[in-house]
Amino acid sequence: MSKPKVAFYWCASCGGCEEAVVDLAENILDVVNAVDIVFWPVALDFKREDVEQMEDHEIDVTFLNGAIRLKEQEEMAKLLRQKSKLMIAFGSCSHLGGIPGLGNLLNRNEIFQRAYHEVPSLEEHNGKHPETHVKVPEGELELPEFYHTVRALNQVVEVDYYLPGCPPTPKLLLQAVQAILQDNLPERGTVLAPDKALCDECPRNDSKPEKMLINDIKRPHQVHVDPEKCLLAQGIICMGPATRAGCEALCINGNMPCTGCFGPTSKVLDQGAKALSAVASILDYNEEEDIQQVMNKIADPVGTFYRYGLPVSMLQRRNLAKTKS
Amino acid sequence: MFEPKIVAFFCTWCTYTAADLAGTARMQYAPNARIIRVMCSGRIDPQFVLDAFRKGADGVLIGGCHPGDCHYQEGNYKALRRYHLLQRLLEQMGIEKERLRLEWISASEGDKVKQVINDMTETIRRLGPLNIMELPEQEPVRAASLT
DSSP states (O other): OOOOEEEEEESBOOSHHHHHHHTTTTHHHHHHHHOEEEEOTTTSOOOHHHHHTSOTTOEEEEEEESBEEEHHHHHHHHHHHHHEEEEEEESHHHHHOTGGGGGGGSOHHHHHIIIIIIOTTOSSOOSOOOOSEEEETTEEEEOOOEEEEEEOGGGTSOOSEEEOSSSOOHHHHHHHHHHHHTTOOOSTTOBSSOSSBGGGGOTTGGGSOSSOOBSOOBOGGGSOOOSSSOTGGGTBOOOGGGSBOOSTTHHHHTTOOOOOTTOOOTTOSOHHHHHHHHHHHTBOOOSHHHHHHHHTTOSOHHHHHSTTTTTTSSSOSOOGGGOOO | OOOOOEEEEEEIIIIIHHHHHHHHTTOOOOTTEEEEEESOGGGOOHHHHHHHHHTTOSEEEEEEOOTTOOTTSSHHHHHHHHHHHHHHHHHHTTOOGGGEEEEEOOTTOHHHHHHHHHHHHHHHHHHOOOOTTOOOOOOOOOOEEOO
């Protein structure tokens, strides 16, 4: 029996998800022996043409990480979808939009203006920024179109399963690979992690007071973080209540709050809104000025509550009608 | 003329009753608010507000009992806290803060319902439609020359 064919591809990504595969350490040998990797730009020399020449559904599983920002990424996602039996969104960026999703607070013009015209690190300002077509002495060069809006993978193609996390933990990845090899996958569309909130598996859960109320919001660098007590109870914004479990509370065990990378459980539509609601509810103030004074300590509500999930949130992006071009 | 669509979440015990009073007293006011009755303003999940905006609302109005008078003691305080944080979020998302409004309206204040809805309708009419889900044209980028 031939080995299952597997592809890995990256879109708007940091490379951490590729590293998560390598992070399997010795276990990677078992994976590599059990499957036939037919496409993996970061590690192997197959080209896009090789994929184009495959039959439809020839690839058994494609693991695609990274968000969709460029036209080329959209094209590759669609191509791989066509050639694959299973398409798995690997990591926060393809699952939810990820950190690149925060670019949805801006549009292309603002991003290019900052990156190519305004950053202090520009050595020489030649007034140019990337364009889709550029004439050079040798001919015309092409770059893929850069969309105004970052999208998650399921906003571009049908996705069969999601491996959450920034990046997914080696344990989760191994479980997923084993489930695939044993043909033991749950219902299509499932996120391959437990469907309960992180608080449930957090080692500090028992330290939560009966009635949780805080009278200040602190950032982790502003206080000595008690390593035994619930972080939210200490006034540090932790996304645990609004985030899916499965990571074994790695960040909390590092004495840092959860930032929400696994996304919400299946019961929640908009992770950021739920987290915002939870944090606001436990503030122990009833007067407007007191409330506002503490709320103002959250410098960046979108960045805090929608750090990974802006593209899949209810509003998806900043209102473009309010754009200054 | 642009007719704003306002979604109003009114608490059963105070604001919804006030709206009822405005009705039985045959008060005339702008028809632009679509009222959704909730048991308490504390029931209002920020997801409801975001969902209203993305489904085409130009404004969202939340009505609850005056502080201290909540039928469930503290629900309206929760609403107040969530409202303030939600306002800041909406600001970042390019939604003007006038589009989300919180008012304490007690059961006897039928004319306050009239006044708030009239006022908010005109405010939103001036701001214009929200159209938040209209995504931009993916317009092609012009060619440039390096020489």
